[in-house]
Amino acid sequence: MAIQWRSGPRPLFRNHKKPIMYVIVILLIIFLYATGILESFILSLHQFEYAGAFVAGLFYSYGMTTPFAIAVLAIMAQNTNPFILALLGALGAVTSDLLLLRAFSGEAGKEIRITKDLSFTIPESKTLPGRLLFSIIGGFVLMSPLPDELGVILLGISRIEAWKFAIISFIFKYIGVLTIAGISLTFLFPAS
Helix, strand or coil, rough: CCCCCCCCHHHHCHHHHHHHHHHHHHHHHHHHHHHHHHHHHCCCCHHHHHHHHHHHHHHHCCCCCCHHHHHHHHHCCCCCCCCHHHHHHHHHHHHHHHHHHHCCCCCCCCCEEECCCCCEECCCCCHHHHHHHHHHHHHHHHHHHCCCHHHHHHHCCCCCCCCHHHHHHHHHHHHHHHHHHHHHHHHCCCCC
């Protein structure tokens, strides 16, 4: 006797595992943030110098942890070479961005149903000018202190390959972290 599956729409979790897992991770981060655990962990990273720069870079990419990562990178700029700080911070940020890209890849063009009557579709760009526009905007979002989730979604919409994404992300993250270090050294903690 064969098992028969009912026809019709599949359950929400089966259709959208990646975005749902991402939401679960965000909820966990919110919990850790609300309890103060996340803040104390991130702010203690400056003690680990270059290894801390990589970990701060990991946190630089996520919306909830970006302000803390910026603070840590600004503090670390006082005692470390800003170019090495930017290199390691950018490598950490690219690692996080690649995880985000993997979570959102393949979701463009799919319908996400929230309830029976409420759903939305992640847009998909099929034209070269549209893909280029999404890539440029996404790159600038990655460089800015805005949450990388938006930039990664924009680059995912452009259907960029992972290795190209990593290069774009690294360049923009390097510039962003170097800018944080420069502002820190020039305005926040100038040399006497």
